[in-house]
Amino acid sequence: MLRRFPSALGPRRHALWNERGGPTRAAILLPSGHAMLSVGDDNREINGPACVLVSVQPRHFLRLDAGTPAQVLYFSDLLLVDAIGKGAESVPLRYMAEQSLIVSSEPDAALFDDLAHAFGAIERELGREDGASWRFLTAQLGVILIQCWRLSGLEAAGRQSASTQGALLMRFRHMVELHFREHWRIGRYAEALGLSHDRLHDICVRTLKRSPLDLVHDRLAHEACLQLVRSGLSIEQVAADLGFRNATHFTRFFRIRTGSTPARYRNQITRQHSDRREDTIRSFADWP
The missing domain is CATH 1.10.10.60 (Homeodomain-like)
Structure with missing residues (x-):
């Protein structure tokens, strides 16, 4: 499921947790602006352009400043496992996906553009009248995860600890x-x-x-x-x-x-x- 929050004239607060159940993993795209991710007393500031990986919990909120748009992509463990696959990158990607991670576009704007494009591709696929392709969704989620991995610096760090x-x-x-x-x-x-x-x-x-x-x-x-x-x-x-x-x-x-x-x-x-x-x-x- 993908939720889109257009920019507004004033600040807004959106609950990320769904009381009726559903996937508890999410990727949040902040193309621009400023936001605050909070759960209980823990607040994390987000300055766009940025992408956030998070495990959604009860009382989890996304506070968007005026003029700040956002997209929230929810995905299941099954979709995550299929997106990661069984290749050499699968282990660090799985580890990264289970952490709370914020990456910005500063290290490489082109990588971030690829990531943002994947959000748009998923939104269009989910809107197809004849149903979304599972293979397409896993491929695009894989792009999001890999680009987050690269932008975070974890890819380079992983090369130094492969045998630990x-x-x-x-x-x-x-x-x-x-x-x-x-x-x-x-x-x-x-x-x-x-x-x-x-x-x-x-x-x-x-x-x-x-x-x-x-x-x-x-x-x-x-x-x-x-x-x-x-x-x-x-x-x-x-x-x-x-x-x-x-x-x-x-x-x-x-x-x-x-x-x-x-x-x-x-x-x-x-x-x-x-x-x-x-x-x-x-x-x-x-x-x-």
Whole structure:
């Protein structure tokens, strides 16, 4: 979804959080002017031309000064994963997309023009009467992410740390995101990373105090929680989507990870207030 806020004669405040649900990741384009991004007592100043990547939270507001236009592009985790792909740039792009980031046009105006053009292309595609192309949307979101990566300086910094343990963990994290539904064995992850099983285990335990298997299971349980609360799928359908042999196997796994059955968890969280629910279900950005 893309929201356009034309410039106005006076200042305006727009809520970014949608109480009815929907994607919680957003890219904000500020072609010119001045704005303030606020959540609670945290305020971040934005001077256009600029682009902002943010994970939207309750009580998240965009305050636009008089004469300041803006566009807000909301996108799902699924669109993000497809836009990032599986290439060499996928790991740093995924890491960047999960941070709050503000980039300006100062480093390279041409790169920023490409980024702004992608917003316009997405808006036109979403307005097509015969429906938008998923492939087109992921391609344009990929342009936005890559140009933000370049404008932020993270591309250059990444070249200097490609072999660090932090970079290896980011690569592992991205592979988990791509393959946790396939229930890869840890040895397969290690092989794909060019590491031994013991080396991957050592890096995870020394850095995160958790085993690789525990991290993979945490991601799987996190996705299960999301689907139980945010989707209308039955428990059997959730189990199948997450790669479990059957609902019994899924229920056993879920009880071990959360201390509750899927049905009880869904009923408990659904009864809670929406703000409380969002506090209960962590973002994947909380994964170490």
